[in-house]
Amino acid sequence: MSYNVQAHINGEWISTKETTNNINPANTDEILGTSPMLTKEDTLRAIDAAEKAYPAWRATPAPKRADILFKVLQLMDERREELAQALTLEEGKTIAESRGEVQKSYNILEFICGEGRRLNGETVPSEMPNTVAYTVKEPMGVVGLITPWNFPVAIPVWKIAPALVTGNTVVFKPAPQTPWTGELVTRLFLDAGLPQGVLNLVMGGDQDVGATLVNDARIKAVSFTGSNAVGNLINTQCSNRGAKVQCEMGGKNPIVVFDDADVELAAVATAQGAFGSTGQRCTATSRAIVMNNIADQFVERVKELAGEVVAGNGMDEKTSMGPSIDEEQMQSVLDYIDIAKNEGAQLVCGGERFNEGDLAKGFFVKPTMFDQVRPEMRIAQEEAFGPVLSVIRVETPEEAIEVANNVEYGLTSSVYSNDVNRVFRFLDKIETGITHVNSPTMGGEAQLPFGGVKATGIGHREMGKTAIEFYTELKTVYIDFTGQARESKVY
Numbered sequence: 001m002s003y004n005v006q007a008h009i010n011g012e013w014i015s016t017k018e019t020t021n022n023i024n025p026a027n028t029d030e031i032l033g034t035s036p037m038l039t040k041e042d043t044l045r046a047i048d049a050a051e052k053a054y055p056a057w058r059a060t061p062a063p064k065r066a067d068i069l070f071k072v073l074q075l076m077d078e079r080r081e082e083l084a085q086a087l088t089l090e091e092g093k094t095i096a097e098s099r100g101e102v103q104k105s106y107n108i109l110e111f112i113c114g115e116g117r118r119l120n121g122e123t124v125p126s127e128m129p130n131t132v133a134y135t136v137k138e139p140m141g142v143v144g145l146i147t148p149w150n151f152p153v154a155i156p157v158w159k160i161a162p163a164l165v166t167g168n169t170v171v172f173k174p175a176p177q178t179p180w181t182g183e184l185v186t187r188l189f190l191d192a193g194l195p196q197g198v199l200n201l202v203m204g205g206d207q208d209v210g211a212t213l214v215n216d217a218r219i220k221a222v223s224f225t226g227s228n229a230v231g232n233l234i235n236t237q238c239s240n241r242g243a244k245v246q247c248e249m250g251g252k253n254p255i256v257v258f259d260d261a262d263v264e265l266a267a268v269a270t271a272q273g274a275f276g277s278t279g280q281r282c283t284a285t286s287r288a289i290v291m292n293n294i295a296d297q298f299v300e301r302v303k304e305l306a307g308e309v310v311a312g313n314g315m316d317e318k319t320s321m322g323p324s325i326d327e328e329q330m331q332s333v334l335d336y337i338d339i340a341k342n343e344g345a346q347l348v349c350g351g352e353r354f355n356e357g358d359l360a361k362g363f364f365v366k367p368t369m370f371d372q373v374r375p376e377m378r379i380a381q382e383e384a385f386g387p388v389l390s391v392i393r394v395e396t397p398e399e400a401i402e403v404a405n406n407v408e409y410g411l412t413s414s415v416y417s418n419d420v421n422r423v424f425r426f427l428d429k430i431e432t433g434i435t436h437v438n439s440p441t442m443g444g445e446a447q448l449p450f451g452g453v454k455a456t457g458i459g460h461r462e463m464g465k466t467a468i469e470f471y472t473e474l475k476t477v478y479i480d481f482t483g484q485a486r487e488s489k490v491y
Helices: 040-059 062-078 080-091 095-117 154-165 179-191 206-215 228-240 263-279 292-307 327-343 357-361 397-405 420-429 466-470
Strands: 007-009 012-014 019-023 031-036 123-125 131-139 142-146 169-173 199-201 219-225 244-248 253-257 285-291 346-349 368-371 388-394 412-416 434-437 472-480
Touching: 007 040, 007 179, 031 179, 040 142, 040 169, 040 199, 040 206, 062 080, 062 095, 062 154, 062 179, 080 095, 080 179, 095 154, 095 466, 142 154, 142 206, 154 169, 154 179, 154 219, 154 466, 169 206, 179 199, 206 219, 206 228, 219 228, 228 244, 253 263, 253 397, 263 285, 263 292, 263 388, 263 412, 285 292, 285 397, 292 346, 292 368, 292 388, 327 388, 388 397, 397 420, 412 420, 420 434, 466 472
Parallel strands: 142 169, 142 219, 169 199, 219 244, 253 285, 253 412, 285 388, 368 388, 412 434
Antiparallel strands: 007 012, 007 199, 019 031, 123 131, 131 472, 346 368
């Protein structure tokens, strides 16, 4: 299979002389196709197109904008398998996981479509007689959307859809590792009938394309998902020029297992969270904080579950874990494994790449678990973004919560316990934007906010009704119907 990806600017699909190969991470011998490398000038043309299209799109009634998104929803339903297969081939996750991501994207889009009829402000009583006061939500203009490779369908959808339904125009930059799915997502919106210039797709390097998006004064807001290093830089650059910015970044998510918990349920959830999607999701379980009197039982069961993982090409229905996205990411994971060994963590299983048979052609790391991890170790503090789990033993629930909070991130967490008092104390004290009780750390529903605290997130949350807040500005209106001058008040 070969698919040569194109960019899209001002209603035209374009190719470039300079391209980069799109390689299957499960089999590096397979080149899936090529993707274009746009220049700064190309990116400026995309911004020009979005700027030109903005007035007419803003003037389009929100329910009419939503009608187009409903057509996107229909097209997504028709193209489910095409999206899932492209996702698996270029990103590596299993076909079951890819189908699940497409379904989540569908759910998100379904919810956002309804916001076209729910862009509500408020009517607020005025302290002055014969005066009506209300608020209204308005679009901002051109927005730049920069998305990662690990959820190349869902994350673009949950950024593009709210941006469009609120009346903004978009320049969209997918991750260079997943250009194919980026194009397919863009085609959904364009085939549904978006006017020319409303949605533009750009691809290429961070300097030529990414930096241009972030620093152009016509880009009124930037939404980014990715690493902390890049996100913090984007935040600084946008803040310096007064642009709105939203960054969803790293996680170091704990599952906390108290000694009254169902150990089997906790172990299964831990294995799912740590090794599912190859650990390449911001909500992955990277720390298991377990009370010492049940830790041996817990570790042994997770080890058994790790041994049941079937690594391989995601297109094989029997595969339960795919590869790292590319060689650089695989090497980063292996480096973190070496760091953990050198710090004195006890390797329980895994700890190396697969070198046997066809797996040697891909970027496969064995499901890895370390025991006797100390909270201050780098493997307990830094995001490896791979199938690597650290088990930290504690003596009390209070110590468990303290250890859980002792990282710079705060995306998601989970607690396993059958003691309602322990659960509520955990919920009160845990420093994460999302938390789960007796369920895994990953997952989120379309109608609920998604995001974290501390170094995980900057700006508004995504998904749910809160998604709308980032893409709108709030205007307050006072209407005086006295027909006469009145004494002003100075506040």
